[in-house]
Every structure is written in structure tokens, then in C-alpha cells.
Amino acid sequence: MDRGIERDAPPSRGAGNGATERATSGRVQLAVVVVDREGLVSHWSTGARRLFGAAREEAIGRPAADLLPVSGALPEAAEVTPYGAYTAYDDLGPDLESSLDGRLNFPAAGRARLTVPGDDRSDVLWWAYPLVGPGRERLLVLAADADGLRRQDPDGTGPDGMGCERIAPGFALHTDFPGAEELAGRLPEILPSMSVGESSRIVAQILELGYPVLEFSQNDRVPVTPDWGVPRRAERRARRERAARAAVLGLPAPEERPEESADLEYAAVREHLEFLNEVSGRIGTSLDLSRTIVEVSKAVVPRFTDVAGTYLREQVVAGEGFPDGVPDTTTMWHRVALEHTDEPGRWDDVVPVGEAMPFPAHTPFFQCMTTGEPVLVPRISEEMGHAIASQFEKRDIRPLITHRSMLVVPLKARHVVLGFMILLRHPERPVFNDMDRVTGAELAARAGLVLDNARMYTFQESVAETLQDSMLPHIPPRMAGCDIATRYLPGTLLGRVGGDWFDSVKLPGARTALVVGDVMGHGLNSAAMMGQLRTAVQTMAALDLPPAQLLRNLDDLAQRLGDTYLATCLYAVYDPIASELHLANAGHIPPVLVRAEDGRSELLDLPTGAPIGVGGVPFESMRVRVEPGDRLVMCTDGLVEMRGEDIGVGLATLCESAAHPAASMDDACDTIIRALNTRGGRKDDVALLMARLNGIGPEDVTEWRVARDPVQVGRARAVVREQLHDWGLDRLADIAELLAGELVTNALRHSQGRPVELRLVRGDTLLCEVDDDDHELPTLLNAGPADEFGRGLRLVSTLAREWGASRTSTGKTVWFELTLPRR
Known part of the structure; x- marks a missing residue:
């Protein structure tokens, strides 16, 4: 697979007036060799084997001086080594031995004449980089065949029309040519078998010391771009077509050299890795379970398969806890997605999405879900197609599956099978092979993890909603002498449990206590504290304590529970017979009273008091006369407070929206929410309680x-x-x-x-x-x-x-x- 970047290479800095830009790139096959601190070869690439004639097994661990034709490393007279005769061609750059002794602290480049037994003499261009750092690597050598460049030009000249003898290796800072960042991003590919950490460290040093270039003259330099010699997909396809034509004509198949076979295998692996990387980027964009399932199905069709059916266990679909035990023949599997390239409706009517069914023990699906391993069926035979179709009552699916290649892959997380995917290919498409099985297993592993994350989020979201619903009271819409409407909004989608609450308590004398509170903080701790305080308020309200005394007792309770328990609370008692409100405030925002007579709204000026849990602060109460039809609006600060905005703006908007006429109490609450919740930036929970004070005559x-x-x-x-x-x-x-x-x-x-x-x-x-x-x-x-x-x-x-x-x-x-x- 070609990893080069074709780009116009400008002349280097300081070029003469005769320098011209060249529409070419130094695209060459590079040999990559790494030498350790003892002077032994620790990395020997496939390109090095081709260039120097030594296999990797022979080169690793050998002294680098015996293998590399670096100028100055050997005497000028030819010296025969076990791997050939090397003769210094010129004296560019320091010698290799000095670099092995640690004295080389700058890059070097050179050219050498190479003779290997059985081959003609050839020129080798090389670049050497000293390496520093905690690793054992001390020298990186890149080498290229100069004759390979000559063979690219039928007239024996280089890209500039000059003889190839003019070509020499050199270095250029990454600022010497355009597109440096893109080229730098490709540099890690010159170290394909190294770890990410090692290659990143080495590449960083290469960029600092200079990028390898080919010098065609004193003024013209072209950046070297690695080319692994792996044919493009089109070339591989053409080779397969030539082999097919030869088979039709009865001719022997074109010979494939071992190097080509290795290149094709390497390309196939890279292609599968690229596919997995692409799929991984397309799935998991949402924590919504249903959307994630659709993403997984669409990611594999049609590139990897023609049909993809996804089945999940009943507990996963229901959003329940993690399924227990190994699946058996009674386990119900829900078909949650089906993606295909057939004509529309062909699969939908026979195997509709949403159907639940068990799978018998003799099917490949049962084998996959019980073993947790992929099951590969190269071709579904007539007999197997009949066995699979027998479980579908009044539907014949044999035309859809027979003679197709099938791969069943499990969707697992934490060693538990959550579901599986059935992948089918058309008969005219190549069957699934062992590499496809490995790819499918890796795909399923990644999809299973994404699905489990979505399942856990759905489950936790359901738990949070259930917890919040259980902690918030279900207030009847009508109490003695008043109508009540409430709203609760969670602060964020990821934190549906909060510490805001509202409540109403029936009191003697046809009175009603109205409460709104806000525990400081978010999450389960705040919700737990909210539950304790709400229960305490209900208990003390049943004792018919005056508002100020109730807040005093609540403050004492919060201090006994811990010094981190802080909350604000607004407590009001409505007497419909006396047409009076009796209120006390503990650090909460004031309520809004909307007068029925003229529709005017006002913030009640109450003694604010300190939040619950501060301690040592007295609470005061006040009485307010009301008339039948007046409305009392109580809410938490999450509704009116916005980051970067004065809270007075929110309170003014609250007063204005509360005074807006509405057909019902629910409509009035919705008007307030719309007016204040559309400003954006809200992060806190919101509790809203509105009471229409009808009175009792x-x-x-x-x-x-x-x-x-x-x-x-x-x-x-x-x-x-x-x-x-x-x-x-x-x-x-x-x-x-x-x-x-x-x-x-x-x-x-x-x-x-x-x-x-x-x-x-x-x-x-x-x-x-x-x-x-x-x-x-x-x-x-x-x-x-x-x-x-x-x-x-x-x-x-x-x-x-x-x-x-x-x-x-x-x-x-x-x-x-x-x-x-x-x-």
C-alpha cells in the first residue's frame, strides 16, 4: 500500500537563481535499520533484507559494522564479509564506528557501492540519525537503492535530466519544503514493527535533526517519502483478474514472488486494520442504546457484509441489570436491527425488527452465544438452511440464506454475551475466511463494549429517574382552598438526580404547608440529603410548628447529620379561611405573588435568613394577606440563576412570566419554564411550585x-x-x-x-x-x-x-x- 505523498518540492533555502520547482517526490523503498548501544542490529526491516540480502533472523544481534555500507565504517579497499563486499564510494559523513561509541551527535548521510554475492554491484544511499533517550536504540539508519531511482528513468537520467550519479542523500529542516506537517504525520510508518512509544520518540528526533532528502544538484532537494512497494488495491485487483483470465484460458497462473506474497499479506492486514479503525470511529457517537445498535449495523454493510442482523438478550433490551448465567435454549433474543443491500422489503416482512425468539441448540447461533466465539459457515448448505428455517413458523427464509456465506460473532462485555450479529454475504461474493473471522471478532468486541456502555448508561439513567421520582412527592392538584401545579427539571442528562425538592402538607384548620428546598451540590449525596430533609419537614409540619420554628429545628437536624449538609428552604403556610400566608425563609430566593385583582406580580420581601446547616442564625417569619385567586410561585435558584448573568435579570423574568395570563395552572408553569429555560447555559436542577389561593368563604x-x-x-x-x-x-x-x-x-x-x-x-x-x-x-x-x-x-x-x-x-x-x- 503506497504511503507516499506526491507533492511539488521547492528548492531549498538559499537556492540560486537557476533553481526551479520540481513536480516530483523522492518516493523510494527504504530499508530501516536500528542499532543498539552495543553496536548490534536491533531492528531489520523487510526493505533491509531486499537491499542487503540478509534475512532478519541473520541480521538481528549482529554487529552493524558487518552489515551496513556506511562510508568510513570499513577500509577503502574492498573487504568481504559474510553478507557481501562493501567498498566506500565517497567520504560523506562521519563513520559508523564513532557513532556507535556515542560520539555522533548530528545526522550523517552518504553513498556506498554495494556488492552482494549473486547480484550486480549497486549504489546505496543512506541516512544515519543518532538517537538519545531512555531506550536501547542509539542509531537509526535509512537506506535506499540508487539503482532503483535510475531504473525509474529509461534514459538513465534523474528527475532533473542529469545522470543519476548526481543523486546524493542529504537533510533538510522541515521548514525547507511545503506540506511538512503532513509528511511528519507519515514518518511513524517507517518504523512499522515498533511500538507506538518507541516510534514516536524516534520520529520526534528525526524531525528535530532534519528530514531526509535527495539532492539532484547543489540547489535542488526533494523530500524522501517512504514507499513500501505494496501494490495499490487497483493493482491487486488487476493481478487477481489476470489470474482469473489465465484460469479461463487454461494457462498457468502468473507467478507471484515471495516478496509480493508478503506484501499482499501485509496490505490485507493493513486493510482490515483500517476497516476496524473506520468502524470504531463510526460507532459509539451516542450513549443512546437504539442509536448505537443502528450505528453498528450500518458500519459493516456493505463494506464487510451484505446482511447484518443484530440480536440482544431480553434483559439488555429492557434496560435491566446485567444478564446472569450462560444463555440456553429458553433465552429470548430480540432482533433489534437489520441492515441489508437486498431490494427493499425482502427481509423486513420475513424477519421483522422487534421480534423475540429463542434459538435451538443445533444452530450456529446457539453455539456462538454459549461459547462466546465466532462461528464461520463458508456456505450455508440446503440442509443447514432447512434446519435454520424450521424455527420460523409460516415463513420460509431459505431463499434468503441458502448458499450464502455466514459469520456469527458474539457481542460480549465483561465475559458475558449480550447478543450476537449474523453476517451474510451474497453467493457471488468471496466467502468469509479466517481473517474475516478475526476481523469480525474484533469488530464484535468493540461493538460489544460500546453497546454495554450504552446499556449501562440507559440502566443508570432509568435508576436515576426512578430514584428521583420516588423522592419527589406526587402532590394532588387540589388541596383545601388552593390548586397546585409543580415542575421538576434535572440539571444535566448525565445527572438526573439532584437535591431540589417541593412538597405540600395538609395541616389542621384546612391549612396547607407549601415547601420548596434546594440542597447544595449534585448527585446521589445531594439526593440522599434532600430525602432526609424532606422527611423531616413533613414530620415537623404535621406537628403544626410555626414556620420559623420549623426552620430552626431543621437547621439543628442538618448540623447533627454533618457539617457538609447545607440547603436553602422556603416554608409557607396558607390559611384559606383567614386568607393569609405565613412564611419563613432560610437562604432561599423569595417567592413571587401574583395579584388576581390587577395581574400585578411582586417579589415578597421576606427576611432571608441563613441556609439550613449554617447554625447559630435566627429565623424570622412574616404574614401576608392574600385574596382569592392570587397565585404564589416558589422555585429554586436553578430556574433564575445563569452563569455570567446577574440573578436580578432572572428574577425579573420570573415576575414577568408569572404574571402572564394562562388557561390553567399547568399552562402557567409551562410559560414560566419556557421563558427562563430557553436562555441556555442552565446546569442546575429546577423545582417549581405554583399555588392558586382560592380561599374558603x-x-x-x-x-x-x-x-x-x-x-x-x-x-x-x-x-x-x-x-x-x-x-x-x-x-x-x-x-x-x-x-x-x-x-x-x-x-x-x-x-x-x-x-x-x-x-x-x-x-x-x-x-x-x-x-x-x-x-x-x-x-x-x-x-x-x-x-x-x-x-x-x-x-x-x-x-x-x-x-x-x-x-x-x-x-x-x-x-x-x-x-x-x-x-
């Missing part, structure tokens, strides 16, 4: 005080029935009267001295609350036939839609709800 609330007298239980039942009749809820009168009587009875029994309070609230449900001054919460009991107590709460639990109890500052509240009948 005085006509929907009734309260009574019940004296501490058992006779008052009957009166309480009567007033409940009467009020429900006035509200037109007679269908609930019997149940409400019964359950209210049980709660009042318990309250009177445990009251310490203050009268019991009974309240009925008509909203989306019928709420009944009973307050007393006893702080001990009631519990459900299993009452036996002879027990006098314990049946009241069991009755409430059975008949009510929902019930509960919570402590208050003066005692406790026990409540139940009943579903309103449809009108």
Missing part, C-alpha cells in the same frame, strides 16, 4: 364550642345534621353525624378543662375537625366483645374517606373527610 365554614358535659354529644350531632341540611348535603348527614359524635365523645373524655371545638368546612370535600386541650394523640385499638372503649376510631377509619390527628400548640386536632356527592 365564611359561608362554607361553621364552628361550635361544646361544653365539657356528656349531654352535649347529642347536641353536637344535631347541629352537624342541621348544617348539612342547610348546605344541601343531606346524603352525608347520617355518616357525618355518627362520626362527629364519636370524635366529640373522645374529646370530652380526654379534655383537661377547655371546651371542645367542632368545625365543619365545605370545600372539595366535607372536613370535620374536633379540637381539645389534650396533647396525646389517639390510636386505633382492637376492641373485644367485652371492651367498653376502642370502637370509635375504628368506625371513623372504616367510614371516612380520610382521617388523621395532629398536635397543636394548645392540644390536638382529630379530623376526618367525606367525599361530597356528585351534583
